[in-house]
Amino acid sequence: MMAVVNNVDKKEQRVKNVLKVIMKQNDNKTDMWWAQHFAHTAIRMSGDDLLMQIPYVLMNLRYWRGEEAQRCKKVLKEYGGVR
Numbered sequence: 001m002m003a004v005v006n007n008v009d010k011k012e013q014r015v016k017n018v019l020k021v022i023m024k025q026n027d028n029k030t031d032m033w034w035a036q037h038f039a040h041t042a043i044r045m046s047g048d049d050l051l052m053q054i055p056y057v058l059m060n061l062r063y064w065r066g067e068e069a070q071r072c073k074k075v076l077k078e079y080g081g082v083r
Helices: 007-023 030-042 047-059 067-080
Strands: none
Touching (some): 047 067
């Protein structure tokens, strides 16, 4: 029997994929270090706990630039309800 994946699971998986991208960044800046720390913690969370961790990740990505950064931040902002 195949498991049914609901929309929430898909959104969380998309966010976790972005968190993995963040954790792989090779940036020595303090902000990225903290973003990676919060991403590492968030990747093991789900539901409201994950939702509460997203602003911490985003706050520390404020100086991350480029197309990949824009795509990742967009996913996190959409999930976290941040404008």
